[in-house]
Amino acid sequence: MRDVGRRVAAARRARRMTQADLALSAGVSYATVRGIERGARRPSENTLHALAAALGRDPSRLAAGGGRPRDRINAAMPLLSSAIAAYDMPEDGPVRPLAELRVSVSEAESLRLGAQYVRLAQLMPDLLAELARALYPARGLERAEVARLLVAAYRAADAVAYKNGAHDLSGRLVELMRWAADQAGNERLTAAAAYVRTEVYFAAGAYRPGLRALEIALDSAPPVVGAPTAAARGALHMRAAVIAGRASDEGAAYLHLGEAAHLAESVPEGVYDGTAFGPDSVRIHRVSTAVALGGEHVRDALAVAREWAPPSEMPNERRSGFYVELARAQLWSGRREAAFASLRAARRIAPQHIREHPWAHEDTMTLRRLQRAADTELTAFAEWIGALG
Numbered sequence: 001m002r003d004v005g006r007r008v009a010a011a012r013r014a015r016r017m018t019q020a021d022l023a024l025s026a027g028v029s030y031a032t033v034r035g036i037e038r039g040a041r042r043p044s045e046n047t048l049h050a051l052a053a054a055l056g057r058d059p060s061r062l063a064a065g066g067g068r069p070r071d072r073i074n075a076a077m078p079l080l081s082s083a084i085a086a087y088d089m090p091e092d093g094p095v096r097p098l099a100e101l102r103v104s105v106s107e108a109e110s111l112r113l114g115a116q117y118v119r120l121a122q123l124m125p126d127l128l129a130e131l132a133r134a135l136y137p138a139r140g141l142e143r144a145e146v147a148r149l150l151v152a153a154y155r156a157a158d159a160v161a162y163k164n165g166a167h168d169l170s171g172r173l174v175e176l177m178r179w180a181a182d183q184a185g186n187e188r189l190t191a192a193a194a195y196v197r198t199e200v201y202f203a204a205g206a207y208r209p210g211l212r213a214l215e216i217a218l219d220s221a222p223p224v225v226g227a228p229t230a231a232a233r234g235a236l237h238m239r240a241a242v243i244a245g246r247a248s249d250e251g252a253a254y255l256h257l258g259e260a261a262h263l264a265e266s267v268p269e270g271v272y273d274g275t276a277f278g279p280d281s282v283r284i285h286r287v288s289t290a291v292a293l294g295g296e297h298v299r300d301a302l303a304v305a306r307e308w309a310p311p312s313e314m315p316n317e318r319r320s321g322f323y324v325e326l327a328r329a330q331l332w333s334g335r336r337e338a339a340f341a342s343l344r345a346a347r348r349i350a351p352q353h354i355r356e357h358p359w360a361h362e363d364t365m366t367l368r369r370l371q372r373a374a375d376t377e378l379t380a381f382a383e384w385i386g387a388l389g
Helices: 002-014 019-026 030-038 045-055 069-085 098-113 117-135 140-163 167-184 187-204 207-220 227-246 250-264 279-293 295-307 316-332 336-349 351-355 358-370 376-385
Strands: 270-272 275-277
Touching: 002 019, 002 030, 002 045, 019 030, 019 045, 030 045, 045 336, 045 351, 045 376, 069 117, 069 140, 069 167, 069 351, 098 117, 098 140, 098 316, 117 140, 117 351, 140 167, 140 187, 167 187, 187 207, 187 227, 207 227, 227 250, 227 270, 227 275, 227 279, 250 279, 275 279, 279 295, 279 316, 295 316, 316 336, 316 351, 316 358, 336 351, 336 358, 336 376, 351 376, 358 376
Parallel strands: none
Antiparallel strands: 270 275
């Protein structure tokens, strides 16, 4: 712990920051910074990333060993591939009781929603293999429950693959998620799988086929009989609004956004079957849709941000995504300082998410090209995110 504290203190002094400055920039308490530097407190991975981002350093340079986060995630990719290759013919091994498997899958979902991809990458290969072993002999209600856990686990593994550019592996995981949803016999999980499958279309730039796939999924989605089913349909409408925007279909984009907003009126903000939905999530997708449409619609994204900001209770991945999208709208509107402030906010919330986000890279590079004088903070940010050049 003392080695980490010494590295943090040295990096802080090199940036001519006080402990209070570092705490404010990283979004942590003064007591946390002081405790870490004294060696009395071990930083969590999220705190370490926040400190590293504030200091313009790679987290591995502050931690004792471990390597760059991307390298650690890439090291897990072959293990993930091996685990899913044997999804229907798992090797022998231990299987914990169902209650313990639920806890592990819940932890994985929390890591996904919190954009903790390094820990997720390390956890998922063994968990996927164990769940495959649990499913193989299961029958009846037990099989449906294990399949439900597999849907969530495949989705968590997909987040690691997709966010880090392994789109072929992501596509395989999405198909297994759909297969597991079918094994569970759960219409809401089938809708969730259709929501995630849209990643495949985004990655390929196949926006119109992606919109058609979502509209087909909406036709077969369960009827609304309560918050979970309303959330299942509402999430599909949110996703359809964004991909319709990418397809330059303004009518479809706002039609789906309106349907999502209507459904959200009766659904408290929360996570339903692994997807955040509610009034706040719809506001974020209003920004995403406006940015997807571009042009004069960008003003709508800025209008949302003037009146509202995502609350801290929302999942970090979604909150961070809001600020990345907002930064793009601000940059397009000539508001460079505001755009950089939004990118810094995204970094404070979910460093691992923004560091691999292609838009964050592109917009940081654009900001550096447009700057008229040396900006040490922007340069440090660009170095951290890997956008120098």
